[in-house]
Amino acid sequence: MKTIFKQVNKKFIYLLIFPLFLLGCEDFLEVNEPFGQINTPEVFEDEITATAAVTSLYAKLRDEVLLTGNTQGLGALMGVYSDELDFYGLGVEPMNSLYQHYVFSDDPIIEGIWNGSYSLIHSGNAILESLDKSDKLSLETKEQLRGETLFIRGLTYFYLVQLFGDIPYATTTDYKTNSILSRMSASKVYDSIVNDLIEAKAILPTNYISGERVRANEFVVAALLARIHLYREQWELAALEATSLISNTTLFDLDIEVANVFLRESTSAILQFKPKSEGENSQEASIFLFESGPPPLVSLNPKIYESMEPNDLRKENWIGIVTDGNQTWYYPNKYKIEANTGTSIEYSVVLRLAEQYLIRAEARLKLGNFSGALEDLNHVRNRAGLMDFEGTTENGIMDSIILERYHELFSEFGHRWFDLKRFDLTNEVLSPIKPGWKPTDLLLPIPENELLMNPNLVQNPGY
Structure with missing residues (x-):
């Protein structure tokens, strides 16, 4: 998972979170702090900045990863992969490989799905760790933000396990641990997702906190x-x-x-x-x-x-x-x-x-x-x-x-x-x-770069 499993300077969480924030979270929350200069204690000692970190996760889903409404989102990608959408773009475009079912492990779309999803998960894990360490936020705020982050992590893992089957399941930001994770069975991943969601459901309110x-x-x-x-x-x-x-x-x-x-x-x-x-x-x-x-x-x-x-x-x-x-x-x-x-x-x-x-x-x-x-x-x-x-x-x-x-x-x-x-x-x-259809297309390939970097990963059948 080259996109996420990098050594991170723990002192400055903005390197993980606020590039996401700057991509478009002004719509979720309006703040006036210079986020590029906020370190970990400052972010999670203040309700506004801590909330901004969490809402940046929604922004990444909206703009870049899995649930974006653009051509990188599953509405378009799985639409052409299934029988919903017919493709009229150029034959050399990456989306055509999905449409025809000629997908390989070095496909840039597949790498984008994998890397973007695990980057989001890594940012969520960083938020959860920082929330646990914070002693300045109220219990109500910490539970709200923890519940939302657990939900987003669970949602992201849900789509990953649907697309790839058995996957690495990371719950920490520790580079050494994450860089050698093997694939967890889909059943166990689902168990972990459900556990996260049960906790999130228990600590989140019934109302919509933002009014929308x-x-x-x-x-x-x-x-x-x-x-x-x-x-x-x-x-x-x-x-x-x-x-x-x-x-x-x-x-x-x-x-x-x-x-x-x-x-x-x-x-x-x-x-x-x-x-x-x-x-x-x-x-x-x-x-x-x-x-x-x-x-x-x-x-x-x-x-x-x-x-x-x-x-x-x-x-x-x-x-x-x-x-x-x-x-x-x-x-x-x-x-x-x-x-x-x-x-x-x-x-x-x-x-x-x-x-x-x-x-x-x-x-x-x-x-x-x-x-x-x-x-x-x-x-x-x-x-x-x-x-x-x-x-x-x-x-x-x-x-x-x-x-x-x-x-x-x-x-x-x-x-x-x-x-x-x-x-x-x-x-x-x-x-x-689908000219290239084969029964093993039920799962997408694990990106080739991930296999090269982590010897504990194995490829899905058919690739």
Whole structure:
């Protein structure tokens, strides 16, 4: 992990944290200190500067790592890797290797995902160590910041284990320890993530501390826990966590207009990324929207549009259409605004309530509660203007849940790819359309440089 496992001067934590802060955390918190000159004791003796360190982690997720709305984020990368997005860029562009499934261990995109994620984890570990040492912050502040950092670390590890399988699990900033870590089994990584999230949930408040839905609280953590329990087939736990959000009608409401789901004030949002500056909007619009064909980079695979029912409101509101008279292209139109609007209108949605309904529907179905599963499934369908699905068999209801996830969550941070894996559909769906597809593509390769630097790492099969 060359990006993170460097010797760090412990006296100056700004070398770890504040370069991230300077990338765009002015939107989370306005401060006047010269951050490039703040050392460790000063940062974590003051609530404002300590909070700025933590909010810098959100900024890196928003701007650089995993959940960014640009071409380096999973919405675009796993979109082309799966069957969501068709690639129209140049054949020499790195994204084309993902699209065609000709991915190698020296791929710059893969290195970027790995290094950026572990850099973020390392910064989070530095924050946790500094919080433990601080004797100036109030207990309430320390718990808030610790809970948020544990959540972000858990979220980052969740995506890493989904993408790479067994991975090194670092919880310290110690260079010697981290530089020789071997890969921990995915199951044990998940156990560690869940332990972090349980602690975070216990110490975070139920309200949104900033007034907007841009920082983690108890329910944000519960949403991630629900997803993890679902992926691990822990049905009762998944249903329990999802219910905690669904039943909180004071904070969350699914029954809003489909057109309003991705707006700043959406009450179906659980966690959002606030744009870097007021007046800016989400980054997703800049890579997905186009006005004439052929598309400059990517388009939405037509089968998503074609598989939707005619009166599905998501077709009209979430999918754009471009034609030149001979050919028609589609694009994700969940985020519609590229220009600066003076006041930000759209925030990038990281976690939202519709997923929780679909999580609980699947969990209930697996627990034998068919009526409860249909209730949750149909709540999402009804919001989209559709009639109830009235299937009576487990397979029929499950197929409908899978299809509903496909229609509801497309282009959002890799949901489709993870679902193809979970439901063992990768070979069936991708082998006919991906020239380089092979069954070992379920996992991405460990970057070659990491293997050269750490003899305890081994490569994934097929690379």
